[in-house]
Amino acid sequence: MMTKPAQRLTFFLLLAPAILWLGLLIVLPHVEILILSFSERVAPRVYAFGVGNYLEFFTEPLYWRTFARTAFMSILVTALTLVLAFPIALYIARVAQGRVKAMLLLLCLLPFWVSELVRTLGWMMLLRETGVISYMLRAAGLADQPVELLYNDGAVILGLVYGGLLFMIVPLANALESLEPSVVEAGFDLGGSRWTVLRRIVIPHAMPGIVAGSIIVFMLTVGNFATPVLLGGKNGLWFTEQIYAQFITRFNWPQGAAFGMLLLLLSSAIVWLGLRLTGQSLGTTLKQA
């Protein structure tokens, strides 16, 4: 009892950086953006409260279509990342031992030592008309003129999957690592085929990791800016580009703020829906992540 005030002080001091960080860099700007998003320009330099910025999103097809496209592609990217990451995570968690395991995780991490922009530029060098792949296709006689592999949805998806892999592999490997080897053996021993064991034992066990990885990858993908812009070019049509355009090109901050809030709300709604559909709770998922 004697130490209680001192303990409490220590507690708050330790908590202070986190609270300041959250409060000043996340909560405060969002409150500002929320207020901004409800102000409508009625005359030059005159603003009034209203929901016009939000209505704009629903009445102008370009905006909500761009959002729908972004959401759909992000779900696709998340699914592709999951399919690609699962065998890798399974190998890292169940097959690789000791140093090999550490090295494989390091290999997954390595590309992240380079900035996202540089990584994306790397993909551009590979994919552009005068790039490495185009050259190799011509050299192999598979194409008779330069091939443009950039500026299409495929390139955008490729770049986004590449950027998301690590964030899927780590929670998945974590989840798979905790699966007791004898449980898998029991699955085979009782007559299960590889597919049955995967479907009824491995995947249900890894579910919290799958959900955690999917949420992270989905959120990162929806909010990505550089990859769709650089690899998709004019065809990128990512919702973040709309926000950028409102804030920077058109200098319509209230509209950009409304889009920002909508992106937050709608992507949260998609995550919530995903959790409901897979029957997972956010609590268990966070523990896994």
Next chain:
Amino acid sequence: MTLCIGSVMAHSTDLDIVNVTKRFGSHAAVDEVTFSVAPGEFFSILGPSGCGKTTLMRMIAGFEHPTSGDIRIRGQSMIGVPANRRPVNMVFQSLALFPMMSVGENVAYGLMCRGMPREDAEERASRMLERVGLTGFGERRVTALSGGQRQRVAIARCLVLEPTLVLLDEPLGALDLKLREHMKIELKQLQGTFNTTFAYITHDQSEALVMSDRIAVMNQGRFEQVGSPRELYHNPATPFVASFVGETNRLQGEIMASSDGTVALQLPSGMVTRGTGRVPQKAAVAFVRPESIALAPSQPALRDLPNRFEGRVSAVLFDGANSSLLIETLGFEQPVRAVLPQAGPLAGIEVGAPIHVGWTADAMKVFAA
């Protein structure tokens, strides 16, 4: 004619292990092991940890592959048959219940793997749960069960598939003592009701002695002796079996004289003891069970015994019916351990009391050291 004999042979045993060897690098974990298990038999493999018994069991289950030799189940070679195609099911040491499934789903899993429709499988599973005394547990999570209940689910999960052979890998290891004693009896009864062949591995000699029809004692990858619990206990074939199965007193010495199976063994102190055994060399070890040692307050009572010694009680190990005395005996390096009957006149003996000990030549088994 040969064909006829062949088919008869196929039904006379459930499991045949023929010259099975498993090497990990240069180390032979299982070394030229051969044995057969008859239908309905409770067969145990008893050995200290690291003796190769788990490797042997995993080879029977199909998780490891023998370096050489053959494993036959009802006459069919299992070499190259994957684990999920063998008529063998295993109860794992950790039980390995599926935590993502309910109790009923755990039991129905194997049936559904065979392509049985869900309703039928669940129906069969619930009937199996009734037979192991878990009526109405189908919907529960396996994490909500007690140790003994989890045990029964693990066994029910195997038995519902009606396998030729159930393998049990020290399944009682994780239970507390009281429950372990109870489960020993229950396992034996389950095996009797289902009349399924059990192969049980354990390092606990009491588990093996209580439950088994036959026991193989395994040491360093080899079988030391195969026999009924009584045979192993009363007529151990090797010093290892004599010391590993049951409590025993170990004496080391040199053979002075031997004739027709009886030997005179001289201890380092010069004291001479008489035992049974055929030892072709001088150095020898001898074993006497604590319950074979007769105790008396005075010398004349032990007059008829060839081995008679005099000592002093150095410790009273009171453990109810299993109570024993440690007796500091003249001429012996180690104190002699003797069972102390709690119904006898010596029940109240105290540390320091003088006492006479003795045993027959039959009770002392002598082996080459």
